[in-house]
Amino acid sequence: MLLDPDAESGVAYELCQVVGRAILPYRTSAAFGTAFFFRSGDDPVGEALLTAADVVGSPGGELGLRGSVTEPAGVAPDAVPEVEIVPGWARYPGDGVAVLPTAGLHRYAGDGGWSWRVQPVPAGIAAGPEAVARLGADAASAFVLAHGVREDGSRPLEVAIERVVRDGDDVRITGELPAGYVGAPVFVVQADAAGDVSLYCLGLVLPGADGHQVATFDRIGAVLPGTPGDA
Structure with a gap:
């Protein structure tokens, strides 16, 4: 949306x-x-x-x-x-x-x-497969809450209002984000089939150039039960 x-x-x-x-x-x-x-x-x-x-x-x-x-x-x-x-x-x-x-x-x-x-x-706003599937090639509003990096080294809490799209299995933020934003959560607002509008945490920001892929919660949820150590 x-x-x-x-x-x-x-x-x-x-x-x-x-x-x-x-x-x-x-x-x-x-x-x-x-x-x-x-x-x-x-x-x-x-x-x-x-x-x-x-x-x-x-x-x-x-x-x-x-x-x-x-x-x-x-x-x-x-x-x-x-x-x-x-x-x-x-x-x-x-x-x-x-x-x-x-x-x-x-x-x-x-x-x-x-x-x-x-x-x-909370898990209640984590985007499931249906919410991810509602994204498409048309840009939707996305909100990234992150701690940027200022010239003096300070790390204030910031909100970047961006655009997100889906191309097949890839979900991307179309703009380049400032230093310090990798790993930050990405939120979207969507209307379901009944027209009810809800807030979702789509996933988290991955490194990138000319935009950033988003690791969506359908991927994140699969690893949450894991135990410490590389996998």
Whole structure:
């Protein structure tokens, strides 16, 4: 669905309110990216951190923290070193996805005297095959929540309003995204056959030039039950 500019601005604002605290900056010695919390059910056991496989794997990985995603105020560090988290990332290069079970993140926080205060993207809005199939060659509005990279090195939370299309099995964002956006979640608004309009998390941004492929949730869902380690 291609929205008018006012509607796009409204959706972008609401996304920041509803899932803004799901989004965190991630970096390694070789790359900047974005990761986000996803919960497959009401049980925290079903919670995971997701990003693009190409973002993780280099030394020096760390997850940046904002004051709004931890409590109490002033206790958590500025970043969580990847080496402190067990289990670590499970990489699925064939699908372009990396998954980090969050049990280790919660243990790390508890040992440090703080806790997470996040808004995981819920499974109820993850785009299934039907939502992906409704995309076509005509551009639809897409919303990317990410931590960009400013010239001073800061990583503010941003929303990019883009266009997404589907060509066969490939779903692509047509524009080039700034540094730090790889791994970020992509959202769309669609009307179903009954005319009901819903918000969907389409998937996550993959690396690219002259546009970016999106790893859609029908691919991501297939690897979420996996165990840590390359697959």
